[in-house]
Amino acid sequence: MVTLAKEKDISAKKIVLLLGILFVAFNLRPAITSVGPLVGEIRFDLGISNSEAGLITTLPLLSFAVFSLVAPKLGIRFGNEIMIFAGLIALLSGIMIRSTGLLSTLFIGTALVGVGIAISNVLLPSIVKNHYPHKIGLITGVYTTSMSTFAALGSGISFPISQGLQLGWRNALLVWSILAVIAIIIWIPQLKSNKKVENTTKDINSRLNNIWRSPLAWQVTIYMGLQSFLFYCMIAWLPEILSGSMLSISAAGWMISIMQIAGLPMTFLTPVFADRFRDQRGIVVFIGVLYIIGISSLLFLESTFTIILGVIFIGLGQGASISLALTMIGLRAASGKEAAELSGMAQSVGYALAAIGPVLIGYLIDLTGSGIVPLYVFCGIAVLLVIAGLGAGRNKTIFV
Numbered sequence: 001m002v003t004l005a006k007e008k009d010i011s012a013k014k015i016v017l018l019l020g021i022l023f024v025a026f027n028l029r030p031a032i033t034s035v036g037p038l039v040g041e042i043r044f045d046l047g048i049s050n051s052e053a054g055l056i057t058t059l060p061l062l063s064f065a066v067f068s069l070v071a072p073k074l075g076i077r078f079g080n081e082i083m084i085f086a087g088l089i090a091l092l093s094g095i096m097i098r099s100t101g102l103l104s105t106l107f108i109g110t111a112l113v114g115v116g117i118a119i120s121n122v123l124l125p126s127i128v129k130n131h132y133p134h135k136i137g138l139i140t141g142v143y144t145t146s147m148s149t150f151a152a153l154g155s156g157i158s159f160p161i162s163q164g165l166q167l168g169w170r171n172a173l174l175v176w177s178i179l180a181v182i183a184i185i186i187w188i189p190q191l192k193s194n195k196k197v198e199n200t201t202k203d204i205n206s207r208l209n210n211i212w213r214s215p216l217a218w219q220v221t222i223y224m225g226l227q228s229f230l231f232y233c234m235i236a237w238l239p240e241i242l243s244g245s246m247l248s249i250s251a252a253g254w255m256i257s258i259m260q261i262a263g264l265p266m267t268f269l270t271p272v273f274a275d276r277f278r279d280q281r282g283i284v285v286f287i288g289v290l291y292i293i294g295i296s297s298l299l300f301l302e303s304t305f306t307i308i309l310g311v312i313f314i315g316l317g318q319g320a321s322i323s324l325a326l327t328m329i330g331l332r333a334a335s336g337k338e339a340a341e342l343s344g345m346a347q348s349v350g351y352a353l354a355a356i357g358p359v360l361i362g363y364l365i366d367l368t369g370s371g372i373v374p375l376y377v378f379c380g381i382a383v384l385l386v387i388a389g390l391g392a393g394r395n396k397t398i399f400v
Contacts, residue, residue, distance in 0.1 A: 013189075013193070014131075016189050016190075017127075017131060017190060018139075018142075019186060020183075020186050020187045020189070020190055021124065021127065021128070021139070021142075021143050022142070022143060022146045023179075023182060023183040023186045023187070024084060024088065024120050024124065024143075024183055024187060025124070025143040025144070025146040025147040025150075026146055026147070026149075026150045026179055026183065027088065027091060027117070027120070027150070027176075027179055027180050027183050028117050028120060028121060028147045028150075028151075029147050029148070029150060029151030029154060030150045030151060030153060030154030030176050030179065031060075031091065031094070031095055031113045031117070031154070031173075031176050031180075032057065032060050032113070032114075032117070032151075032154070032232075032235070033151045033152075033154035033155045033235050033256070033260070034154035034155065034157075034158035034172065034173060034176060035056050035057060035158075035173070035235075035236070036057070036155060036158075036235045036236050036237075036238070036239055036256060037155060037158050037159040037239050037252075037256065038158055038159065038162055038169045038172060038173070039053050039056070039236065039239070039240065040240070041162060041163075041169045042056065042106075042169050045169065046103050046106070048103070049362075049366065050240075050362040050363075050365055050366045053362060054236060054237075054358040054359040054361065054362030054363075055107065055358075055359065056106065056107075056110055056236075057232055057235065057236040057358040058355045058356075058357075058358045058359050059107060059110045059111045059114060060110060060111070060113055060114030060117060061114065061228070061232060061351045061352075061354050061355035061357075061358075062111070062114065062351075062352070062355050063111050063112075063113075063114025063115045063117075063118055064114055064117065064118040064121065064347055064348070064351035064354075064355075065347075065348050065349070065351045065352035065355060066118075066348070067114075067115050067118040067119060067122075068118050068121065068122050068343070068344050068345075068346075068347035068348035068351060069344055069345075069348040070344075071083065071118060071119045071121075071122035071123055071340075071344055072122060072123075072126075072340040072341050072343070072344040074119070075122075075123050075126065075340055076337070076340075080123045080126055080127050080130075080340070081127075081187075081190040081191055081193060082191060083119055083123055084119060084120050084123055084124070084127075084187065084190075085184070085187055085188070085190070085191060086119065087115070087116045087117070087118070087119030087120045087123075088116060088120070088180060088183050088184045088187060089116070089184065090112055090113075090115045090116035090119070091112075091113055091115075091116025091117060091120075091180050092116070092177055092180040092181060092184065093109075093112055093116075094109045094110065094111070094112030094113035094114075094115070094116060095109065095113060095173065095174065095176055095177045095180060096109070096174065096177055097109030097112060098110050098112075098113065098173060099170045099171070099173050099174035099177075100170070101170045118347070118351075121343075121347055122340065122343045122344050122347050123340060123343075124143065125140070125326060125329045125330055125339050125340070125343045126337070126339045126340035126343060128140060128143070128330060128339075129330050129333065129335070129339040136271070136275055136327065136330040136331065137271040137272045137273075137274055137275025137276070137327055138271070138272060138275070140271040140323060140326050140327045140330065141267065141268040141269065141270070141271035141272050141323060141327075142268070144267050144268075144271065144322060144323040144326055145264055145267045145268040145323075147267075148260055148263060148264055148267045148319055148322070149260075149261075149264060150179070151235075151260050152256075152257050152259075152260030152261045152264070153257075154176070155235065155256040155257045155260060156254060156256075156257030158172045158173070159172075161175060210399060211338075211341050211342060211345055211398060211399075212345065214398045214399065215391070216332060216391070216392065216394070216396055216397075216398050217332070217342055217345055217346075217398045219388055219389075219391035219392040220325070220328050220329065220332055220342060220346050220392040220398075221345055221346040221349045221350050222349075222350070222353075222388040222392075223284075223321075223324075223325055223328070223350075223385065223388040223389050223392045224325045224329075224346040224347060224350035224351075225346075225349060225350030225351065225352070225353030225354055226350075226353070226381055226384055226385040226388060227318075227321035227322055227325050227385060228322075228350055228351055228353070228354035229353060229354045229356070229357040229381055230291070230318065230321075230357075230378060230381055230382065230385070231318055231321075231322065231354075232354050232357055232358055233357040233358055233360075233361045233374070233378065234256070234259070234314065234318075234378070235256060236357075236358040236361070236362075237358065237361045237362065237365065237371075237374065238252070238255065238256055238259070238311075239252040239255070239256055240252070240365065240371065241298075241365075241371030241374060241375070242255050242298075242307060242311075242371075255307065255308070255311045256311075258308065258311055258312065258315065259311045259312070259314055259315035259318065260315055260318070260319075261315070262311070262312040262315030262316055262319070263315035263316055263317075263318045263319020263320070264319060265319070266316050266317075266319035266320040266323070267319035267320070267322065267323045268323070270283060270319070270320040270323045270324050270327070271323045271324070271326070271327040274324055274327045274328070274331070275327065275331070278395045279393050279394050279395040280324060280327075280328065280331075280389075280392075280393035281389070281390050281393040281394070283320070283324060283393065284324070284385075284386055284389030284390055284392075284393045285386060285389075285390075286320075287317050287320045287321050287324065287385070287386075287389070288317075288382055288383070288385060288386035288389070290313050290314075290316045290317035290320065291313075291314060291317040291321075291378075291379075291382035291385070292379060292382055292383075293310075293313045294309075294310045294311065294312070294313030294314035294315075294316070294317060295310065295314065295375055295378050295379050295382065296310070296379070297309050297310030297313065298310040298311075298314075298375055299372070299375050299376070299379075317382075321385065324389075325346070328392055328393070329342050329343045329346060332392070332396070332397055332398050333397060333398060334397045334398075334399065338397075338398065338399070342398055360377075361374045361377070364377070
């Protein structure tokens with residue numbers, strides 16, 4: 001009887017943990033993806049340029065870059081569960097601050113949103129590695145699919161909330177605070193099971209130094225960065241690029257939503273298959289092909305049908321690449337602590353690389369007055385993504 005009660009208790013805790021992971025994942029993208037369709041409205045209201053508007057997407061990435069390095073250390077010192085809770089509080093605060101409508105608070109709040117998301121981004125793979133070591137692919141697929149689903153919702157409903165309901169861009173961004181509050185409440189039970197990782201400062205520094213010398217860790221990092229570059233550039237600027245191709249800004253916003261919805265099956269299936277194969281290089285090449293077909297459709301075939309087709313192929317590539325990047329963090333690490341360190345490195349350097357994207361694309365659009373050049377840039381990045389992935393997809397761990 002006692003054993004049965006313990007098993008039920010453990011099962012209940014696992015369910016609550018999984019529910020918590022899902023709701024944390026729900027919050028990891030919409031606070032950012034909701035901005036893209038509103039860029040024109042924000043730019044007009046605040047009187048800023050395309051390059052300045054690109055900072056709204058770049059600031060969270062800069063926060064990712066800085067706090068992804070700090071997050072593993074904070075997780076070791078205070079416990080992963082407590083730090084994810086703190087990250088959700090930071091996210092909620094950032095959403096509320098940026099919705100006050102001033103240019104300064106828009107940037108400050110956006111940066112704080114990035115801090116909150118960065119902490120959870122880095123520490124979730126470690127929690128999955130610790131609690132589900134034999135189901136990394138499945139659990140990663142579940143939470144990345146959840147993340148991508150709400151990323152799509154963020155892109156799809158922000159413009160209708162702002163214009164259709166006539167609530168304005170401030171309230172369209174503020175609405176995501178509701179989801180953050182729910183996640184905070186659901187995560188509270190995990191604070192009771194919070195565990196600090198016992199380690200010495202010397203050991204931590206030694207392992208961090210080792211990981212920065214690992215070629216495989218760098219390949220995983222570059223793969224993470226390039227796929228993030230593509231994702232955030234397209235979230236920020238694809239509506240603007242497509243609105244010049246016989247589409248209204250509202251329709252272009254829904255193309256972003258379609259792109260992300262199309263990627264959902266790949267977001268779930270890719271980690272499952274990646275976990276079963278000895279290495280993931282074949283998957284890497286397949287993802288590259290999806291990207292090239294999708295971007296080429298936007299470049300060379302100008303009709304509504306081919307735009308939709310291209311957006312779907314890009315979405316398939318995006319869904320597969322983000323989930324593969326997160327899965328490789330778990331597969332290339334031998335322990336939960338290694339996963340946190342690799343996650344911190346990959347997301348810090350990776351998002352620093354990605355942060356260049358939205359500002360660069362905004363500058364290119366300002367300079368050329370066209371979205372053609374950015375599409376060629378996207379093609380080049382997709383090729384580099386394959387090259388990095390061929391190294392990162394090998395059946396090895398970072399310290400072997």
